[in-house]
Amino acid sequence: MTASETAAVLDALEAAGGPDCARFVGGCVRNAVLGREIADVDIATTLTPDQVTRALEAARIKAVPTGVEHGTVTAVSNHKPFEVTTLRRDVETDGRRAVVAFTTDWMEDACRRDFTLNSLYARRDGSIFDPTGHGVADAKAGRIVFMGDAEQRLREDHLRSLRFFRFLAWYGRGEPDVTALAAITRLKEQVAKLAAERISSEILKLLAADDPRAAVALMAQTGVLAVIAPEAQDLARFEGLVEIESEQLFENDAVLRLAALLPDDQLAAGKLAERLRLSNADRDRIVAALSPTPELKSWMSPREIRRAVYRLGPQAFRDRAKLAWARAASTATTPQWRGMIALGEGWTAPAFPLTGDDVIKAGAPKGPLVGRVLREVEDWWIDHDFIDDRLSAIEKLKAVVQGLAY
Structure with missing residues (x-):
């Protein structure tokens, strides 16, 4: 200034x-x-x-x-x-x-x-x-108080209901203003009239606060959360994720926190992301984070972790691990989850050493069969913990091709 x-x-x-x-x-x-x-x-x-x-x-x-x-x-x-x-x-x-x-x-x-x-x-x-x-x-x-009459302010701009919760998350302390909450509850249905971009912008800003748990709980109690995102019902997992990020010094992740509120239903998550006009990147990330398979456990071996990172990709693996950790709600497994994420972040997945040309050179005809052979050999390569031996991979490829029934 x-x-x-x-x-x-x-x-x-x-x-x-x-x-x-x-x-x-x-x-x-x-x-x-x-x-x-x-x-x-x-x-x-x-x-x-x-x-x-x-x-x-x-x-x-x-x-x-x-x-x-x-x-x-x-x-x-x-x-x-x-x-x-x-x-x-x-x-x-x-x-x-x-x-x-x-x-x-x-x-x-x-x-x-x-x-x-x-x-x-x-x-x-x-x-x-x-x-x-x-x-x-x-x-x-830390008092979030409307200027003048709360209901009048809300009727002037329906976004102020969401702004109330956002400022409560960022600046609020103590008991929230009961007059404001009563007015927000009465006018909650008006929030649905807002442009989707305005809603999603406020939600992500709210979720980026250090500790938005109380604000989100109040959104649920007043009915506002159900109006804008009826799918968002997993408060326990969301609260667990916020606690993990706070205690383990992870960055506040608004997009993953939104995913944590949703059920493990990729179709429903995709529809919510479309309805809120989230970016394609945020939509794809949320959908990937909520995939039901493979299931991640805190006791996975390093080999299983590498396999999951390769299948999911680093971002989706990290997101899935944090969501599984948040749902576990047990401090006893904290070292395992922390170690799993660290291993996933520290490992760079190697490139599969074979291509479609290698399959054709091994004797397979061009067409859909090439992809099928590649997938089978890739599965073998993954099962062998990404063996760094192209010659062994080629030998396996030849064996697969020889066993084909044309």
Whole structure:
């Protein structure tokens, strides 16, 4: 917030609108108050989008009209983006999108925001404008409280139900706000009207928190989880995975945590991923993680582990091992699971030494039979623990080909 590129944006705005025409707002202020890392710096201003654009261009700062209908211009200063948004008030909302009017009233702008800890503004000198008078206290105490009437905020934007749980997971402490939970429960069905991309984005952000277990449990209790993902019912395995990641110092893995909530049903998982418009990579990973075979056990031998890594691939093996570990719910087997994953991560699967050309040279006719022979010899090669002897593999190939009945 004090970086030179940030100062350049504020200098440009103040040159056009005078002192205090622009303030830091939202997450950067909240995180500064809490001493947490700041990812993005957002700025609120009394200037209109046209005035913001002219002010930035006059200072030779790139201005990108990313959302001018809602008052947002992105300033790109020294290759870093800053969202600059004109103060606004809602004119009309339908729970998915809003029609806004611009204003110069900081309080009016604050009243349309979601939570008190996100409705904080800071001037360049570090002084804070706290519209409710308790936003800073709420942030420090971990209270996620809606601005004004909770039900009204939720009707303005149905996504705020999911945002409540996300901020609870990241910033919440103590007992959750009962008024907020009651309003969310009453309006839970409205969440289904949201665009799938907005839902999945919030869910993955929530699941990436250090410990989202309490938030997800509340989502289930209020019925919100059943609305957006009725398949997500395995809270025990999900909670076990979060505990493992925390205690074993694994990275927080939002995609695998989502998989942990689902049944071992690849078809159902694929349909959920499609419905939530997850990326192809995330969809494929979740489906692979929920394959019922081969079944992984903590007592598998190194040879069996290598075979599983080869069959599944490193990512799917690691995911399957963590999910099986999470379901086991026993600390007694922790060393075995940890060792299994370490062995899988430390072993690089060799390339199968034969090709289709080798099969044909051995005397097999071209066609589907070539693939069948290759699979049979590959199975033998795997059973022999990936024997590093091409000549032995060729001899086996010849034996298989000679035994074929054309």
